[in-house]
Amino acid sequence: MFPGRHRLLPGARTSARPVLERGSRVIVVGVVLIGALAACSGTSRPDAGGARPSAGWESVPPERADVRFETAGAPEVIAARRRAGPDGVRFYEVSLANRTLDFGENKVIVAMRERADGQAAATESDLVAFDFTPALIDQNFELLLQGARRASAPVARRNRYGPYHFLAAEYPGSSRCVYAWQQVEGGFAATGRAGGAATLQFRFCDPEQTPAEMIEMFDRLVVDL
Numbered sequence: 001m002f003p004g005r006h007r008l009l010p011g012a013r014t015s016a017r018p019v020l021e022r023g024s025r026v027i028v029v030g031v032v033l034i035g036a037l038a039a040c041s042g043t044s045r046p047d048a049g050g051a052r053p054s055a056g057w058e059s060v061p062p063e064r065a066d067v068r069f070e071t072a073g074a075p076e077v078i079a080a081r082r083r084a085g086p087d088g089v090r091f092y093e094v095s096l097a098n099r100t101l102d103f104g105e106n107k108v109i110v111a112m113r114e115r116a117d118g119q120a121a122a123t124e125s126d127l128v129a130f131d132f133t134p135a136l137i138d139q140n141f142e143l144l145l146q147g148a149r150r151a152s153a154p155v156a157r158r159n160r161y162g163p164y165h166f167l168a169a170e171y172p173g174s175s176r177c178v179y180a181w182q183q184v185e186g187g188f189a190a191t192g193r194a195g196g197a198a199t200l201q202f203r204f205c206d207p208e209q210t211p212a213e214m215i216e217m218f219d220r221l222v223v224d225l
Contacts, residue, residue, distance in 0.1 A: 056083045067094040067108050071220040075106060075204075089113045092225060100175045100205050103146045109201040110223060112188070132181055132199075137167075141179050144203040145169050148177055151211070159219045161188070161200070166218070168211035177205035178214045188223050198223075 058081060060066075065080040075096040082092045089111060096106040141150075152168040164182030171177070184198040202218045 057081045058083060065094050066092065066224040067110065068222050068224070069217045069220050070222055071217055074217060074220075087113070090225075096204065098205065100171070100207055102148070102171045102174055102177075102205055104144055104203065104205075106204045107144075107202075108221065109203075110198065110225065112198040112225065113196060132183060137181060140181070140201065141167060141169070144201075145177055145179055145205075147171065148205075151176070157215065157219065159221060161221075161223075164200070164218070166202075166211075166215055171205070175205045175207045176209065176211055176214070177203070178211050178218070179203050180215065180218045188225055 060080040060082055062077040062080055065077045067077070067080070068074070075098075077094055078097055079095040080093065082090065084090050090113075092110040092112075094108045094110075096108070098106045137154075141148075148169040148171050150167055151170050154165045154167055156163060156165055158164070159182070161182060161184045164180055166178050166180035169177040169179065180200070180202040182200040184200065186196055188198060200218075200221070200223070202221070204214050204217065206214060
């Protein structure tokens with residue numbers, strides 16, 4: 001039920017402090033900084049979670065975030081940041097308004113690798129840690145949705161960037177959630193090059209919306225990178 005071998009690029013780490021939205025006011029509890037993943041830190045897997053911040057991140061004004069949703073009622077972007085990693089990998093993270101007290105942040109995690117013509121391609125050994133394997137998906141799920149209960153098997157869907165998969169989850173008595181992952185061959189339209197690739201991850205929880213409603217946001221996601 002999982003996709004075949006995908007080239008997973010590093011995503012982002014999650015903070016254990018939630019972002020709360022009450023009425024029209026957004027309260028950021030703590031600092032919405034997300035630690036770098038294993039491909040950069042060398043201490044854990046290059047995916048979704050953890051609590052240690054990393055250096056090299058540049059803040060981006062929320063109104064200038066290059067990740068958006070073409071759908072009515074999309075959540076407010078409350079923070080964004082980017083950084084350049086080794087081997088031509090770039091990371092971009094957007095934190096979204098969160099109306100829950102549950103663990104973690106609502107976010108979109110983007111990782112991109114670009115390769116210009118004539119540049120050596122990554123070796124097979126470089127790609128092993130970047131596969132969306134069942135074990136890696138399990139780990140990312142736990143890092144981004146610590147304590148949540150899975151409410152579905154992986155479901156396949158498609159958005160403008162191609163096929164992707166997602167899991168539904170819930171914090172019983174509190175909120176429902178989705179976790180989606182996607183590998184984009186060639187990168188995004190604005191930056192895609194021969195040999196390039198990108199990955200997207202999406203974590204979202206809400207006390208009122210259903211997983212079907214939440215995943216529609218990912219269907220309408222636009223990345224202007």
